[in-house]
Amino acid sequence: MGNLTVNVLGISGAHRKNRNSSFMVQEALRSAEKVKDVKTEFIELSDFKIEYCQHCNKCIFTADDPDRKGGGGCIIKDDMQNIYPMLEKADGIILGSPVYVSNVSARMKTFMDRLRPLAFKGTFGFKVGGAVSVALLPFGGQEVTNNIMLGAFHIVEGITVTGMATGGAGYSGPPLGPRGAEDDGKNIAVKNDSYAMTSAMMVGRKVAETAKVIKYGIEALGSEFEEMCSVYHFPLKPKEWKNWDIGLL
Numbered sequence: 001m002g003n004l005t006v007n008v009l010g011i012s013g014a015h016r017k018n019r020n021s022s023f024m025v026q027e028a029l030r031s032a033e034k035v036k037d038v039k040t041e042f043i044e045l046s047d048f049k050i051e052y053c054q055h056c057n058k059c060i061f062t063a064d065d066p067d068r069k070g071g072g073g074c075i076i077k078d079d080m081q082n083i084y085p086m087l088e089k090a091d092g093i094i095l096g097s098p099v100y101v102s103n104v105s106a107r108m109k110t111f112m113d114r115l116r117p118l119a120f121k122g123t124f125g126f127k128v129g130g131a132v133s134v135a136l137l138p139f140g141g142q143e144v145t146n147n148i149m150l151g152a153f154h155i156v157e158g159i160t161v162t163g164m165a166t167g168g169a170g171y172s173g174p175p176l177g178p179r180g181a182e183d184d185g186k187n188i189a190v191k192n193d194s195y196a197m198t199s200a201m202m203v204g205r206k207v208a209e210t211a212k213v214i215k216y217g218i219e220a221l222g223s224e225f226e227e228m229c230s231v232y233h234f235p236l237k238p239k240e241w242k243n244w245d246i247g248l249l
Contacts, residue, residue, distance in 0.1 A: 013108025025096035031204030092211035102141035119156035129153035132168030163202030170196025
């Protein structure tokens with residue numbers, strides 16, 4: 001078996017580019033790159049126009065389903081169409097968000113809602129996800145926010161890891177740095193939080209290592225992997241939906 005490239009994608013859901021949340025995600029990616037044969041990519045959701053999920057459920061059904069015309073993908077044609085291929089390519093995914101009222105940013109929430117088309121294709125079944133977050137205060141909702149991102153990844157059938165506690169948790173307010181309204185756009189306060197940097201490093205390392213183990217395991221299994229995973233994993237063929245007792249859809 002030759003060397004396999006393991007791809008880890010980092011995604012910042014911050015509204016402000018190149019600030020603390022982005023730094024946390026990139027710190028995790030720097031750690032991931034220290035694992036042999038791991039390559040990373042980073043994107044900011046603020047660079048993309050992403051519309052709200054309409055929950056029309058067209059994405060649930062495969063394109064060849066004669067009773068559900070228009071299935072097999074998202075009907076909203078926006079910048080998520082550029083992100084979907086990145087997600088399909090990735091073996092590991094690290095999500096990062098600032099804390100907004102003990103929750104993820106609106107950008108991150110909208111992004112997570114739009115993951116359903118890939119979930120129903122079975123895309124995330126053996127992908128590894130981790131999370132990092134930044135708040136103004138040392139205890140400002142980071143654990144809740146990380147668990148929301150990990151929970152979303154879990155719901156779309158992904159495999160979640162944490163590295164430390166719930167993942168990477170940082171803070172960026174006084175005395176480390178200015179409040180958001182006073183941000184000069186230059187000082188990255190969270191890098192002065194040693195716990196944040198350590199926890200982000202552990203997230204990146206854990207995502208990369210786990211993704212590598214899974215990718216090599218799939219390669220070693222060969223055809224047995226397809227046979228083993230053809231019983232209940234998405235995507236389901238039209239005739240299989242009746243076995244899931246969801247005829248009402």
